[in-house]
Amino acid sequence: MVRFNNILEAIGRTPLIRLNSLTKDTGSEFYVKAEFLNPGGSVKDRIGLKMIEAAEKEGKLKPGSTIIEATAGNTGVGIAIAASIKGYRCLFVIPDKMSQDKIRLLKAYGAEVIITSTSVATDSPENYNNVADKLAKEIPNSFRPNQFENPSNPLAHYLTTGPEIWEDSKGMVDVFVAGMGTGGTISGTAKYLKEKNKNIIIVGADPRGSILSGDSPRSYKVEGIGEDFIPRTFNRQIVDEMVRVSDKESFNTARKLAREEGLLVGGSSGTALAAALKYAKSLDKPKYFVVLMPDTGRNYIDKIYSDHWMKKNGFWEGEKPRTVIIKEVLAIKKALPPLISISSGEKLIKAISLIQEFNISQLPVIDDNHIVGSLNEVSLMQLLHDGIEFKNSNIGEIMGKPLPALDEKTDIYEAYRVLLTAATGIVVKRNDKPVGLITRTDLVNYWVSQNKRRN
Known part of the structure; x- marks a missing residue:
């Protein structure tokens, strides 16, 4: 044995x-x-041990050190196992899409866990990699293995x-x-x-x-x-x-x-x-x-x-109800035009006018059938709070990231999956040209209408 x-x-x-x-x-x-x-x-057990051993040899890890890492969970477990044997404190930054079981597992090995948003941009201060970097600079006697560069x-x-x-x-x-x-x-x-x-x-x-x-x-x-x-x-x-x-x-x-x-x-x-x-x-x-x-x-x-x-997430391969496509959701939107948008060369005051006229919360920014950005009520609220000169401000200078886009023949469950994330709306395309916008409210209204029809 x-x-x-x-x-x-x-x-x-x-x-x-x-x-x-x-x-x-x-x-x-x-x-x-x-x-x-x-x-x-x-598999991450292998690198958890190797990175710690290398840091010890290089003098980067000493008795009483804190190990800080951005991890999807498994690298953290590998590091935590080695740290538990070697006596190091562990602090892990983990994206919120990871399973609760992974988070509990890290804590079971004595690690501390900080959870960050998955949906932020790579260069955002809230990105899990950047949060780990910040903590490594702020906490004395700490070491970040940084599995992405190590x-x-x-x-x-x-x-x-x-x-x-x-x-x-x-x-x-x-x-x-x-x-x-x-x-x-x-x-x-x-x-x-x-x-x-x-x-x-x-x-x-x-x-x-x-x-x-x-x-x-x-x-x-x-x-x-x-x-x-x-x-x-x-x-x-x-x-x-x-x-x-x-x-x-x-x-x-x-x-x-x-x-x-x-x-x-x-x-x-x-x-x-x-x-x-x-x-x-x-x-x-x-x-x-x-x-x-x-x-x-x-x-x-x-x-x-x-x-x-x-x-719930549209991955099931068992029996399914009739496939519903996004086009059907768009078809029941009668109170508003299918697509209300603005170009990047227009002024912010035009965007505010559209938002007020149609009582909407977001605007896709579209140039020559290309989705180049977006404006929503949160970003607009922040801009106005900060005192922006909205009469002369160009949309292209202040717009946010483009909304996701799906073809009108896409299954509604794909739209549902996208809208479960941070996306607040989806631009609908026909023959690769934007023709509409659907939101979470549109999905709710569609399913409510279908339920009433059945009953």
């Missing part, structure tokens, strides 16, 4: 587990790298994850698939594998809405992967192919892994396998796949493994 001196020695050496049901029609062999079997339940992040995978995959696959691996967040896992593992065999294909799995694969930034529900900036720990050049995966594909694939393969994994594991299956369809001969599964599904019981949550 293997014996360890402490839990840190149990990190790594996770097995490769063959998939037998979900991949049977591909002709390829699929193995998952079971990182959810690490002591903290995720070279120990990819190094941990170059030294451990890559060699384990190569050894356990007996050098047979043809394709390695992993999600991308900080990029450390895929970059470090791929570097080692490419050194052993330059022909190994590296496939990056990315959520729709993440810029890592070049998509336009927008919100998504899957946790722990995807970014709205390019981390320094991500080596884009080492990734041969990138495959985008929707939240719906990710979560339903994760649920199938539990039901058909007995693997209870998180949503990002579903992303990785969904990407691998898509890539496998493009091949003309069978390959040996290794798909990295980052974390356990125990952190998501109330989310992706909840039928209610899946239905």
Whole structure:
């Protein structure tokens, strides 16, 4: 029997587990790298320990130090486990889209948690990365590992994850698939594998809405992967192919892994396998796949493994009512024109006039059918409070970010999902031209009207 001196020695050496049901029609062999079997339940145990050990060697961590990090939860757990053994205080900044189970888990290891908004811009002071930076400057004797820039992040995978995959696959691996967040896992593992065999294909799995694969930034529900900036720990050049995966594909694939393969994994594991299956369809001969599964599904019981949550967010693949498209919601808006907008070259006084005339709370800013910004009652209130000269102020100089846009044939549940976030409205497009605007109130009015019709 293997014996360890402490839990840190149990990190790594996770097995490769063959998939037998979900991949049977591909002709390829699929193995998952079971990182959810690490002591903290995720691949991030590896970098948590490595970053702390490196900081100790460099003199950045000393007895009594406070470790501060921005985390989606799993890195925090990895750091908290190591810190509990080594005696450091931990303070984590976590986005509010993360599961309550993850937050409770961090606290269980003795960590302190600060929750920030997911929907703010990357350069906002309220962004979780920027909050962590601020705290690290303000709290004496503190250290921020900064997993997005720390070279120990990819190094941990170059030294451990890559060699384990190569050894356990007996050098047979043809394709390695992993999600991308900080990029450390895929970059470090791929570097080692490419050194052993330059022909190994590296496939990056990315959520729709993440810029890592070049998509336009927008919100998504899957946790722990995807970014709205390019981390320094991500080596884009080492990734041969990138495959985008929707939240719906990710979560339903994760649920199938539990039901058909007995693997209870998180949503990002579903992303990785969904990407691998898509890539496998493009091949003309069978390959040996290794798909990295980052974390356990125990952190998501109330989310992706909840039928209610899946239905609420429009991800359910069971029985569904008739599909309703956004066009139908727009059609019942009779009190107002379908689209009230303003151009960036007009004056603020014109925007105020429109808002007062139609008693509306927001205005999309549209130039030549391009949505370039927006104005809403909150920003307008702040501007007027600050004494702006609204008669001569140009809209283009004061407008906020553009509202999200969806085609009029999009399912209403996608609009519902978007409006559950910080978005206050959605510009509706027809043939890529803005033709309307819907808000949360419009959805409420539509569903109320349908309910009255049924009764």
